[in-house]
Each structure stands twice: as structure tokens, then as C-alpha cells.
């Protein structure tokens with residue numbers, strides 16, 4: 001991979017910073033980072049990147065002659081997301097003969113993006129980590145994302161084809177065939193965005209102007225650490241993104257990192273391709289949809305909404321690491337079988353025996369999920385011992401961290417449910 005020429009993009013960085021190969025487990029894939037070659041004091045600007053040197057919708061759609069083909073396309077395609085636009089810009093700029101002069105200035109940067117990305121969507125069916133994921137929440141979201149990407153690709157290709165038919169004068173600006181804009185190109189562009197783009201809060205004349213998604217050279221080289229105090233902000237005066245050290249000094253020879261946010265391993269694996277041991281942000285998801293065919297469906301939905309205004313009938317419940325069973329989940333289970341809603345206060349057990357039914361249903365669901373996962377861990381664990389391929393083992397270990405965490409969350413939830421069941425049973429026995 002060629003050296004990344006930051007100066008060509010007018011990106012200025014602190015003298016005590018160097019891009020380096022870090023030597024991770026899977027060599028060559030997203031393996032680079034930024035190292036401090038000397039101590040850097042707190043509150044120091046370590047990089048400045050003009051907004052025009054970033055790939056973002058606001059820069060791409062600015063009313064400048066050179067961007068007109070892209071702006072016309074984006075404005076005529078209302079369903080085009082910021083991610084799609086940045087993705088398209090990446091694909092176009094990587095072409096040897098990029099027809100957009102502005103985008104071609106990014107070719108050094110975009111050709112330096114990793115050739116491949118790690119995400120659970122790239123796991124080969126039947127491989128160790130893929131087998132390990134069976135029955136987990138992450139397997140579900142991986143499949144959903146895979147389908148979504150395939151659909152979005154087809155829609156975007158159609159938009160490009162339709163646009164080129166209508167705007168014949170601009171037809172040479174955009175790819176219109178599978179060959180020029182294949183699913184693989186789209187996936188590469190999208191994962192460049194998912195794993196490297198950031199959201200920037202902008203203000204215009206002191207007023208909040210919302211958040212802009214952008215791919216920012218150099219900032220996209222910082223790896224994630226939950227302890228990093230490094231941050232970035234938009235500097236209106238210079239029209240640039242400034243990266244600052246924050247309240248901590250950065251010591252010589254240490255890696256300069258960024259905190260990507262409170263992300264659970266399921267998101268880290270899906271969008272960034274790595275996982276963190278003991279991730280406090282992990283959660284397990286339980287799908288308990290409120291079926292529209294249920295008796296009194298709309299009254300039940302209304303009741304749940306009064307209990308939890310954010311409740312959506314099709315969305316899963318999150319069981320947080322170390323957290324309690326969500327009270328809305330218990331309410332849903334109590335409300336679901338009711339056939340008469342008069343006088344029901346869903347926040348409290350309807351009766352001990354009803355509550356026992358609710359808790360037993362929950363116990364069964366949690367037990368089923370736990371058993372599926374622990375079964376995978378046992379089965380795949382044996383294959384793991386025989387596996388010799390280093391990359392495959394590295395992928396397996398990343399996924400194992402997530403799977404064990406999900407199992408731990410489910411086990412804690414099961415203990416809580418069983419504790420409640422025992423307490424009710426003891427109470428009922430006490431009444432005899």
C-alpha cells in the first residue's frame with residue numbers, strides 16, 4: 001500500500017506524530033495506527049484538516065461548478081443517504097480515470113483505505129466463527145445488514161442508471177453497470193464509511209447546524225480506546241476539523257487513539273470488525289413482538305406506550321450487562337395474554353400465579369437462548385483446538401469474546417428470573 005500523503009490534502013499534523021504499522025493479530029487488515037514519537041501535552045491541537053479535504057455530503061454538495069454532477073444526482077435522488085453519497089465518492093475517486101476533478105484529489109487517500117474489512121458479514125458460512133455465532137443476536141443483525149446492503153446496492157445502481165438516462169450530458173460521470181459498480185465495490189465503500197467516518201457537530205454563526213457525517217483523512221487512522229481523551233471539533237474560523245489531545249498528556253511511544261463511543265461488541269464486530277474483552281456496553285436482545293392479531297391489540301399497545309413512551313411493538317428488548325430485566329418487558333408479558341383490560345395496572349404483578357406464568361415464559365426464552373449459545377461454544381470449541389489457520393483463530397477469538405459476554409448476560413438474567421420465581425413460589429406455599 002502506498003504511503004498516505006497527508007500534505008497533498010492540506011492536512012497538518014503535530015511533529016511528534018507518526019503513522020505506524022502496529023502488528024495486530026491479522027496482519028495487513030486495518031493494522032495501522034498513530035504513534036506519538038515524543039510526549040505531547042494536554043490540550044494540544046495535534047491535527048488540522050480543512051473541511052474541503054474531507055469527504056462529506058456538505059463538501060460534496062457545496063454549490064461549486066466542479067461538484068455539479070454529484071449535486072444534481074444527489075438532489076434528484078431523495079433516498080440517497082449521506083453514507084451512500086460518501087460511498088459513491090470513494091468508488092469514483094478510486095477509479096484510474098476519475099471523471100470528477102474534485103474527487104480525483106482524494107484518490108491518494110481513498111486508494112490507501114484498507115483493501116478488505118473485518119465484519120461478521122464477511123464470515124464464511126460453516127467457518128468456526130460463523131458456527132459460533134449461530135442463534136446469537138449478532139447473527140441476526142449480521143443477516144439483516146447483509147440483506148439491507150444487497151437491496152440498497154440494487155436501488156442505488158437503478159438510481160444511477162435512471163439518472164444517466166435522463167441527464168445524458170452527465171452520463172459519463174457515473175457508473176451504470178454491475179461491472180463498474182458491483183456489490184463488492186459498494187460493500188468496500190460502505191465499510192470504509194462504517195468503520196472510518198465520523199459525525200461532526202457543526203454550527204453556523206453560533207447556532208447549532210446539526211451533525212454532518214464525514215470521512216476525514218488522518219482522523220480515520222485513529223484506533224478505538226475507551227480511555228482516550230482525544231477529541232475532534234469543527235473550528236468555524238479556519239473551516240477545519242481540529243483534533244486535540246484533551247485533558248491527558250500523550251506519552252512518547254504510546255498510541256494516539258480515539259474513543260468511538262459506548263459501543264457494545266455486537267456493534268464493534270458488525271461495523272468495525274473487532275471486539276473488546278469485558279465490554280461494559282454489551283447487551284443481549286430479546287425479541288418479544290406484540291402481535292397485531294392479539295385480542296385488544298391497540299389498547300394493549302396504548303397501555304405499553306403509557307408505561308414506556310419509547311416502546312415499539314417490533315423492537316427487541318435490551319438486557320444490559322449487570323442490569324435488571326427491563327420492566328417494560330415484564331409489563332408486555334403480563335399484558336399480552338389479557339382479554340379484559342379494565343382496571344389493569346400493568347406495572348405490578350396482576351397476581352402471584354399470573355406473574356409466575358409471565359416469569360416462566362421468560363425463563364423458557366432465556367434458557368433456550370443460553371442453551372443454543374453454550375452448545376455452540378462447546379461444539380465449536382473442539383474444532384478450535386484442531387484449527388491451525390492463524391487468521392481463522394483470530395476471527396474465532398474475536399467472536400468468542402462477544403458470545404461469552406452474551407451468555408453471561410443471559411445467565412445473569414436467568415438467575416434474576418429464577419430468583420423471582422422462587423420468591424413467588426415460597427410466598428404461595430406460605431399461604432397454604
Ligand SMILES: C[S@@+](CC[C@H](N)C(=O)[O-])C[C@H]1O[C@@H](n2cnc3c(N)ncnc32)[C@H](O)[C@@H]1O
Pocket residue numbers: 029030031032033114118195196219220221222223224225271272273274275
Ligand atoms: C478508524 S480505522 C483506524 C485505522 C485502521 N487501524 C487502519 O489500519 O487503517 C478503524 C479500524 O481499525 C481497527 N481498530 C480500531 N480500533 C481497534 C481496537 N481497539 N482493536 C482492534 N482493532 C481496532 C478496526 O479494524 C477498525 O475497523
